[in-house]
Amino acid sequence: MDIILAQEPTLRLAVFLGVLVGMAGWELAAPRRRQEIPRVIRWTNNLALVVVDTIILRLTFPILAVGLALMAEARGWGLFNALDVPFWLAAVLSVLLLDLAIYLQHVLFHSVPGLWRLHRMHHADLEFDVTTGLRFHPVEIVLSMVIKLAIVAALGAPAVAVLIFEVLLNATALFNHANVRLPAGLDRVLRWIVVTPDMHRVHHSVIPAETNSNFGFNLPWWDRLLGTYRAQPKAGHEGMTIGIEQFRTQRDLWLDRMLMQPLRGPASGGALDPREDDAR
Template sequence: MKFLFPKFDKVGMPLLGMVAATLFVLETKRQLRKRTRPRSKRLIENGAVAAASLPALRLVLLPFMYAAASWADKRGFGLMHWLNFPRWARYLAGFVALDYSNYLWHVLLHKSDLLWRFHNVHHIDLDLDLSTAWRFHVGENIASVPYRSGFNALLGVPAPLVLFYEVIFEGCTAFHHTNLRLPFQVERRLCNILVTPRMHGIHHSIVARETNSNFSVIFSCWDRLHRTLRLNVPQDEITIGVPSYRDPAEQSPKNLFLLPFKEQRPWKLPDGSVPERNELPLKELLLP
């Protein structure tokens, strides 16, 4: 199995680093939602989670995904081979198909009780910003290996596309998790194509029907296709997190690592109430 990807490591990773640094500065200067906790503490907490999950992504997930695509390529296996797609079409259609597969994976993370235990580590963050983009439990990254590798093989995407897509995937994940206030009219148009900070902020709401919406990663069309799009929530009315995990003391790196192995709490606030919001009209219209 191949583990060295010079272009990914020497070009893709530094590019992602520059994107992250730029977004960090921008979200500092143009804050979208008010913070509820000190940024420094969250950087330590989220950085500790990322210290385990990012190596798993690079050293386990990426090699397996690349190996699956290479295996399919050499054997003419996969949907795009069976349909006799020319190589250029396999790149174009493959990029779109990979993004759709990750929409489905994200839905599965929310629907599966087992997978949610790991994904919940990402969602109980009490604020949402760039650091949340890498706050994924190492178990979630490892659990995604058979799914994402299997989809690469079944689709028959070119192996180099796996690396290219992952760079764009990580960059877009960083972008839409930021606490960056874009000009509203710009974002209203942009979210017709891409997932944006306001759109994804709704996904991190403590209101259940809002959390179970906006699953897309790069292209927002998948939520439109499956009618899981929800844009009609004012940003200043969103409370970030999971209702049953509101205690900042539970955000310690040790507790975050152990969280999937503990009993999961029902979707209720500490006082026993369930967060709700009156449904506004025009569900697909982005609000400020």
């Protein structure tokens, strides 16, 4: 296990690239929706954003989640390091609680106008495919890391559990943003275990009532338990419009415009806004 933890960056990069390439190939072989915007526009800018996010993250934080978990274990910080619980139980609970925290953070970023300004860049993509899962504003990435580090330290989560969670979250975020077609029966079964592309695509609808549903990235249970689950989009998956109302031009898909989106226009479309919902 120590060897695996020591190879954390290599392991995470290998899984990330493997899932990214696999999902991209699946999208080409069996797309769920026809895409009108050339991939070269969206993919080059979305992937360039990943590079920017990664550089800023590495420059901002001297230690990331797995490293902090190792430090917490060594110094006895956090709940699970203070309690006499079996390692396997601490690991399982840590993964579940970290996933719940990501769900709640996602709801928060939809509910607070200033945070929604940051997060809406993710929703402003005009198509929905695997690279949409990489499209997050650098400031949101930094704030998300601060929250994650605080939770890891408070829980005293085992380092291996944090690594498992990080790998799962990266892989499922690519999977559930992919423009892939799953048989309806398989999708119905899978969405009890993991967030599927059809389940998460609803969250990227232009209709605010749908945008503010299906917040889970990895596990689908929180949406069902906390009342934010919506099974299907009103217009159907082929007919639904992706994105938000404010940024609808191809020029808005360029990196410079993406980075400036938090400063542009009103912070409308958030979860607490009064709206007509399904009356549209």
